[in-house]
Amino acid sequence: MKLFWTQTAKQDLIDIRRYIATNNPTAAKRWVERLRNRARNALHFPLAGRTVPEISRDDIRELIEENYRIVYQVLPDRIVILTVFEGHALFPIKKLNK
Secondary structure (H helix, E strand, O other), X not given: OEEEEOHHHHHHHHHHHHHHHOOOHHHHHHHHHHHHHHHHHHHHOOOXXXXXXXXXXXXXXXXXXXXXXXXXXXXXXXXXXXXXXXXXXXXXXXXXXX
């Protein structure tokens, strides 16, 4: 299995890093790396993430890292990271189609 990031998910990480960097650039870099490492965990246990409550699809799952949700799709040969966003927000359905 391989791990892929959508353009949306890549941009999410850039936005998260920029936001955190306004107060602490070093912490921003560490935090984004932490999110990337958590996403890599899906390769070892793809079905370990819970199904996303807002859409209830078995192939769309999420991992929680502190206050962020990492949403990914499980495909036969790969894991695709769809989006990363703050946990208090609902899943942005429009990002599913990008």
